Amino acid sequence: MLKKFSLLSLSAAVLASMSVNGVPTDAQAVTLKWHTFIPPVANPSKFYKPWAAKIAKDSGGKLKVKLFWTMQLGGKPTQLLDQAKDGVVDIVWTLPGFTPGRMPRVEPFELPFVHKDPVSTTLALQDFQAKHLGPDLKDYHPLLLHVHAGFLFQTKKPILKMEDLKGMKIRAASRAGVWMLQAFGAIGIGMPLPRIPGALSKGGIDGVTLPYEIAPAVKTQDLVSHFSILEGHQPRLGTNVFTLLMNKKKYEGLPNDLKRVLDANSGRNIAKAAGELWVKIEEPGRKVIASKKKNKFHTIPAIEVARLKAAAGPVFDRWYDEMKKIGVDGPALVKDARAMIEKYSK
Structure with missing residues (x-):
């Protein structure tokens, strides 16, 4: 069970985990434009607001990250990867899953039941990035790859067995998630996060x-009423990979002292803090849901979980076929992803 925590102390912990010694003295002031699709009230802001503040502090105010939420700088969530690549903005936080096939080598972590928890999976992603993700990330300077705690069913009708999913229109964030839902008998629909409230309220999903x-x-605390996790040691169906990516030329053009500040607040230096925060921010989200008397929490029993896992087998085969088309050894990537997660789960 997750422990109660103070958001103020959590933010302080995030700041402390991103430490760097000394303050640069030889750099000109630089402001980086950071762009994403979520609103500033969303829980991930509890990571990125302290992160931006820490960079400003460590640089003595000479490197600042200005946060732009909810696509304030224009475009659609599906265009964020290109915005960073083309220099429309300096940094983006987004999901590769919004543009299926764009970064296929990260997808083993999004396949059903591979993920365990956000700390072990995020730490594993750092190893996996170094070994496998060069081709997918060649157009960017990656600052962090991480995951959330894992997704569960949040639906208008209860889900306690696989038959309950038949014909239901359910949104997923990635093609692996869509394929998983199809394998379960549901109608999987890929959809960026901002479109969810309208789709739920109008009956589109x-x-x-x-x-x-x-x-x-x-x-969803208002628009659906049933929330279903899985019985057993792996209570979530899977997760999604998030990428914090910087325009490559912008990074390369920074003075060396500001590069050092950014490097100290990137990658392995902040991966554990990111994983731990995404564990902890589940609790306030669940409390909001529980505050509505209409909402009910369910646990899908182990016998049904086994059926779901068996049904998900073809999802892997489908993904392996897609990887074969681009000359990638899919089974080897999945094997490595599982081994790396297991390494950090111990």
Whole structure:
């Protein structure tokens, strides 16, 4: 069970975990434009607001990250990767899953039941990035790859067995998630996060696969009534990979002292803090859901979980076929992803 925590102390912990010695003295002031699709009230802001503040502090105010939320700088969530690549903005935080096939080598972590928890999976992603993700990230300077706590069913009708999913229209964030839902008998629909409230309220979808923490941002506490996790040591169906990516030329053009500040607040230096925060922000999201008397929490029994896992087998085969088309050894990537997660789960 997650322990109660203070958001203020949590933010302080994030800041402390991103430490760097000394303050640069030889750099000109630089402001980086950071762009994302979520609103500033969403729980992930509890990571990125302290992160931006820490960079300003460590640089003595000479490197600042200005945060732009909810696509304030224009475009659609599906265009964020290109915005960073083309220099429209300096940094983006987004999901590669919004543009299926764009970064296929990260997808083993999004396949059903591979993920365990956000700390071990995020730490594993750092190893996996160094070994496998060069081709996918060649157009960017990666600052962090991480995951959320894992998605569960959030639906208008209860889900306690696989038959309950038949014909339901359920949103997923990635193609692996869509394929998983199809394998379960549901109608999987890929959809960026901002479109969820309208789709739920107008009947375009019957539910979503999301973690608790993001529920208040898309109002699932009001728009659906049933929340289903899995019995056993792996209570979530899977997760999604998030990428914090910087324009490559912008990074290369920074003075060396500011590069050092950014490097100290990137990658392995902040991965554990990111994983731990995404564990902890589940609790306030769940509390918002529980505050509505209409909402009910369910646990899908182990016998049904086994059926879901068996049904998910073809999802892997489908992904392996897609990887074969681009000359990538899919089974080897999945094997490595599982081994790396297991390494950090011990």
